[in-house]
Amino acid sequence: MYSLHAITDSIQNWLSVRFSPLWVLIIESLIVIVLAIALFAVLGLVLVWLERKVAAHMQIRLGPNRLGPAGIFQTSADTLKLILKEGLTPDGADKLLFNFAPFIVMIVAMLALAPIAFANGFQIWDVNIGVLYVSAVSSLSVIGILIAGWASNNKYSLLGAMRSGAQIVSYELSAGLSILTIVVLTGSLQISDIVHAQQNGWWLFKGHIPVIIAFVIFLIAATAETNRAPFDLAEAESELTAGFHTEYSGMKFALFFLAEYINIFIVCAIGATLFLGGWMPFHIGDWTQFNHVMDYIPSSIWFFGKTFFLIFLIMWFRWTFPRLRVDQLLTLEWKYLLPISLFNLLLVTVIAIMNWHF
Amino acid sequence: MYTETQIISNSNDELVVNVGPQHPATHGVLHLVITLQGETIKKVEPHLGYIHRSIEKMCESLTYRQFIYASSRMDYLSAHINNHACALAVEKGMQIEVPQRAQYIRVIMDELTRIASHELWWGAMAMDLGAFTPFFYAFREREKITDIMEETCGARLTMNYMVPGGVMTDIHPDFQKKVKEFIELFKSKIDEYDELVTGNIIFQNRTKGVGYLSKADAISYGCTGAVARGSGVSCDIRKLYPYDIYDKVVFDEILETEGDSFARYMVRMREMRESVKIIEQLIDNIPEGEHQAKTKAVLKLPKGDFYTRVETARGELGVYIVSEGATTPYRIKFRSPGFSNLSALDQMARGGKIGDLMATMGTLDLVIPDIDR
Amino acid sequence: MGPFSLIVLTIAAVAFSAGGIMAGKLFTKGSKNAHKGQPYECGIPTQTSPWHQFNVGYYLFALLFLIFDVEMVFMYPWAVVVKKMGMTALFEIIIFIFILFMGFLYAHKKGALKWM
Amino acid sequence: MFIKEYITEIAKATKSLWTGMRLTGHYFIRLKTVITEQYPDNRDTLKMAERFRGEVTMPHDENNQHACTGCTACELACPNATIKVITKFELTPENKKKKALDTFVYHLDMCTLCGLCVDACPTGAIQMGQNFEHSVYDRSTLTKKLNKPGSKIREGVE
Amino acid sequence: MDTSAIIFYAISAFTLAMGLMAVTSSKIFRSAIWLLLSLVGIAALYFWMQVEFIAAIQIIVYVGGIVVLIIFSIFLTQQAGTKMPKPSLKRMIASALAALFGLFFSFNLINHYGFSNTGSPHFSVSVNDVGTQMLSTTEHGYILPFEVVSMLLLSAMVGCIVIAIKPPEEQPKKDKAELENEHIDIPETVQEYVDATISEPLITTEV
Amino acid sequence: MDVTENIEVAQTKQQEAFPGRIIPTHGGGIIASTIQDVINWARSNSLWPLTFATSCCGIEMMSVASSKYDFSRFGFEVARASPRQADVIIVAGTIVQKMAPVLKRLYDQMADPKYVIAMGACAISGGPFFYNTYSVIKGADHVIPVDVYIPGCPPRPEALLHALITLQGKIKSGMTREQIKANPIQL
Amino acid sequence: MSTVPLTHILFVSTALFFTGMYGLFTRRNMITILMSVELILNSVNINFVAFNKYLYPQKMEGIFFTIFIITIAAAEAAVAIAIVINLYRTHKSIDVDDATEMKW
């Protein structure tokens, strides 16, 4: 298996030989900043483009195809346009908070990137409470939405923000519980531990039906937490025009837009890490030959492949289902997902203790 | 500049929200003033007139040949059927005998229009409920119909094909073949619609028990079309007061008795199948002959008043012409189906959520220019 | 990189957002008019302020969420060690969850999980 | 029983959702089903239906002659006065004054493309054209003169 | 002063400033937001102290839970946009003085106690240890508090529901068939009725 | 060059030529910043329409969105319901006296740069409701400045696409509304 | 990590405590009072963690106390908000003075 440790370590060594520790820190920070921003930009562009293409093909049409091959520059044009568009602040708004909200959303999205293992040995911070950290940070994102909705001084925004507040907050529970199933199986919160525990098979396959149930619940909760259809009540277009970001324009709106996609990426990355083994290649029992072939595929490709597969699933949901009503949304969580995932967690615990999993 | 009376709530926890005139779910420019308590709707007050084009006044200065085209701009989704109603009114006044062939063509066109209209409704309603893809599937079939229309009538939406005494031009030679092809295709696609939307659990939860309208209320509000039939009121003009050759074709009047949004939805879905049935019966039997009766160049209706009604995709369209014997009508009133149906909206939406309002409006299938005229 | 990365990432996010907004400000001048600053409400002037009391049933869900959230917090350390500790931990958490589940059932019975 | 109901409910819901996803997935993987026509690229092959009403035209033959007698029947038939027929008096070879077309003004910006004028024209001088690409930056360019400069009425048209 | 110290002072300043703004801001929504940022600052402080677990809990419970709840209750009970009445100047000065005095006093106390100023460089909290100690039934185990917590949460939940749930609103029964049941009394002759109506002054609606 | 004044002049000129009530617009014209090709490229290729359809033409607008014509090929499919995020307002349908203030408000609330397409006879001139109606505005340009006119009743979906391409041409040329009227460019 | 003396951390927590106190004194609005209380609780938490870290690095009692305090704070906040909402419903005001006067 390839590991990026060698590369990162050599950079580290090279730097520490040449510069004082402070400078090393600064240079490394700069590298991380540049990488993170680049990742953001590229992810935003690619995901939006992907979504449009997926939507188009499900809807028997072509989708963007006039700018560049298969329209891949379409989103670049959109981004550039959004940057160049006037960023309005309504007169009646709470101007400070109004302009502050996109930053919060962005910071939250960025912070959640920290523990994600993009490849073997490529992780910004392998925090020892990994998944707990991610759920903590993602619970912050509701704040940005609440602020945006309230500060806009617009009824649609406020309604949308309230809805999304209740929604995100509720679905955090079942997301957390399904994350816990994996924690129970692994016995660690650290992302790297979780990935390594799946060396001989992904949890999804090793863990019997309870893990599959947990996976499904996680997917549903992830969709809801990122405000995606069919849970996109916060920006329900046919009800609240544009929901909590009704009053945002230009770059500020683009930041919300981008954050939405980054959040999708993050939850899908977490999902891929927990259930599909992160950057671990696909291994089958003791087919050594096969496993070797799989090992030749770089770990980052595995990671991104899995993540994008989950992203595709979430997009698939979006372009198929009608939206739930707000009370049904909460009923779904409180009456179905939460009891099921609690029960499921106990089941997984039994499996884990009895060592019934593979 | 803006002087529309607005009701400002005095109570503390009520919120007054404007929905429309520019709003994705109002299908045009309906303006609803909604009083909310939390997310629960306390009151819905429709404000009309954002597309009031004074068609009635305008028609007073148009001749009987000309005014028909204005009617296709009213309920543009049932343009043919509107034209049909106007043509029938003039024919009734002048006692013109319409040739059989023209009658067949008219009915086929009507039913095609009905399918097209229902398709659009289906797509738009799914869109209101947040599902985007059905819209595209619906338009795929609808485009087939518009292509057929374009080939025969020369336009896609506002065909202006019916004239007093028949239809403007004979059908295109390919017409029958294409319609049959379309019917075959459509029959398979409509099952897809059921798979995608009707059976969907979310959709059913969103519509069942939502926007209830009792039978008594439906009558009292003068509802027609699918709205009334969803509440169990039999009101299909094609059955009750058949015009042209509707008395010769076999079809069922669709009735559902639940009175909720899902019932209205089902009425329309089943109606599409009925329309297919009607077209199937007619398409092979279009008699030979004239497509248009000989009429005078200048039409003059005798003194008196004439009321004709047809079943558009939305319900009963009445054309009430008061004539003084001149070349132009003295007064024309279009009794539009949407107007009455809309008046029942408040009743239906009260107590529901905002999402319910959208579902209810979706099943009302409002076409605002038809309401405002 | 350790916790320091949090600061770095925050800086990155701020730089990214601020950079974008600044670039927009630099290249685009907006025109001013009387309506621009007013809230959008489908093209109709807003009559009542949205910053108004707002009666929604959401808060009950937030209340319940808070309780369950704390419960989850206790379950994280539990989940880490349960495999190691075996049955004891399982029984402990079953009691824990059972007690809370009682509350949940109570809430359900009281109709707190219904929308208001 | 309660639990059984609960589970069947969930099973049914899952099945209905899966049915929908299967359909969209079906179309997603079949690129053949894409029905998009690529308008500006397919301009050459794009054919309008022959009865398509795109604009009112006045065909001229190779001698720059049209068939309009200036009878204004079309102007009267038009529901919203899109056509303005300006006539002049011409001297016929027999030295009789005869009404003839001077300018045939056509406001494309107002035309509803209903075809009543074409129906009403006794000589078939105007027809519905197939062109639909009329977008302009300036509204005034939409007011057109249909008879070409110097054009004449065709011989023998009364 | 090394980087770590700088970071500590920055975070502390941020936390304190936000806390101060939270208690002085006159807009209640903003006040909640400043409180939130202050709590985030405290979480950052925990991160700095390398107790990531506590930091995460701080964010999950305080920021994701309590503050959201507070914000909801603000929406519910306040004209969130209006300014709150300022406390009287006297009261403000008195409170400030009291607070300052308390601060000075306590800080003096702390300073005089003379804590050892060096922390262990190897301090780290692993969730594993937390879990083990929490669930262990031995002397140092926290199993009893752990189970008691569930009781506490249960009682809090029951309490919340009992207190906060709305008594079911008495809805005026909507009589759908009102119109049908309405007894229409037709006068002896309609003309009589007509005359009776006519004699009243006609109330016309304002146009 | 004061754009506002220009529009007023243009409107008075229009009034002489064309009947009907004109509602004055303030602001209006796009303020072209640095005329750079890249900016214009981005702007012209990312026109997000406002979901605004008043009547029949709106159906053809929906057709353009549908799979057969699919304006997403041009990247137009991100229809925004909020004017703050939209770039182009396609006036699809009749504008009546009661709607005019709303239209104007929507236009005003859009963030710059913003463009207007008048779709259909109604939006250009009142179209079929030109005569003897008391409520129809005789053209959307009586209310807001229009960039591209596309006649028809309703225009075919292809025609609307053509109008969008025309608008792209205009944006790429970097000229203002008045300049382009004065010296039309060839696409 | 050890260059910051314990007293500085304690100073921060004390300052936060008295900021909360100040809020408690000046605010008359139940929700803002609740916010001040949260600040006070948090300052205590900081102390616990700091003491644990600096004085007893091999033990975890401070951590546990913090966890339990956070738990109790959550329960307290939930109940408090419930009371506030109930109070608001009956009195249409959540001013402390009003609440005491009305003696419900």
Next chain:
Amino acid sequence: MTNEAIKEFVSNALPSATFDESGEFFTIQIEAVQWRPLARLLHSAPYNFDYLFCLTCVDWKTHFTNVYHLTSTDHRRAIVVKAKVDRNDPLIETVSDIWKTAEFHEREVFDLFGVRFKNHPDLRRLILTDDFEGYPLRKDFEDAVNMIKL
């Protein structure tokens, strides 16, 4: 249910009503003040004209007639009631409590013709703006700016 029967029934209660059977529907012509009692009568037994499907007004330059098209869903029979309304002081009683649909239709007629409906719950302009002057569907309505005569 024949025309005769209705005729007898109506003229019993309302001797001054006149009838017209020449058109498509059986027509009852009355004065405005008689309308509401007649409406109640028609709506109730035995004929149950419970379905008001068209309500409009015609301006005859000397007077208005309010035209009510009624159907009975039980008997499937339509009749027309034409109530003569004074043009200078157009006033007629509302029937919006009898047929709920009338509420909107009456507002429309008020809006376009200026006929006032006594006791109407909410008689405001429905279609036109509140500051609109005049009643556009009256024959003498002029709007110099917007109306272009052919």
